[in-house]
Amino acid sequence: MSKRLDNRKKYTRNVLKKSIISLLQEKPISSITVKEICEKADINRSTFYTHYSDHLDLLNKIENEVTEEMDAYLNSYSYEVEEEAIQITEKILEYINDNKLILRTLLNSNSSLHFEQKMMTLTRRYMLNNWMKESNVEEEKSKFLSTFVISGAIHVIKDWIDNDMDQTPGEMALMINSFVNYGFSYLED
Template sequence: MTSKMDRRKQYTRMVLKESLLKLLQEKSISNLTIKEICETADINRSTYYAHYSNQYELLESIEEEFIEDLVATLGRYNFSKEEEALQMTEKLFEFLADKNGICKILLSENTDMYFLKKGMGITHEFIFKNWVTDSRIDQETYEYINMFMVSGSIHVIKNWLENGMDKTPGEMAGILHHFINRGLSGVR
């Protein structure tokens, strides 16, 4: 009986997540109602409230699940040296290409800033953690430079997804890696 309840619970949560993602393609999270989510999922409100207290909690669970999957995927690789950052960046782009539908929704203006901030943290952890700057740059300046690169990288990813992934993950990794290491002076 317990496994039957677990499957039912998993199914309900899956349907709620799919319904919210569908609605987020058209409306912002702040303009969505529980009623709309329930109608799309074809469940009643009491069932919804048995799982989530509001639409933001449901969105957060989707974001957390995506982030856990991303971290688990990138964590399988042991790219710890700066030279290997290109390979890690390509793995990141491959993951995003595979999950492009949900990724576009989570990076859209229809969600909240949590996912973007968390994505920036992950990008820093896996891509920029071993990036070495000139030793003459103080820690505070380094943090500003790092934030600039990470936020720029997130927006490059967002643009790539919105443009239908017009370049391969390898090409995108190369572009990002080249820009990070050589800046605008290296662009021809």
């Protein structure tokens, strides 16, 4: 009986997740109501409130789920060598490619800015713990440098998503890492 309840919970949460993602493709989160989500999911409101406090709670849980999956990717690799940095960037881009609908939606202007901020925080922690600690850059400068690099990478990835991922994750990983490591000199090659 317990397994059956778990499967029903999973089904309900999955259909609610798909419903809000679908609605976010059409309009901003501030215009979405629990009623609309429930109608799209064919779930009654009391069932919705059994799982989430409101539509923002549902969105936050989705963002946290994606962030945790990305964190697991980042923590499963070593990043000391440039080739490994390219490989982890490629893995992240493959994850984005495999989950393009949800990530395109979470990074678009209809969603909240919280997801992009969560991605920045996650990536900053990864950069500061793995790359910055080996350099002689003081902590204050490394914070600004990581913000600069991560913001640029996120916007390059958003452009890549908006262009229907017209380049492979490997090509994009090489490009992003080249921008980070070589800046404008990369364009001169």
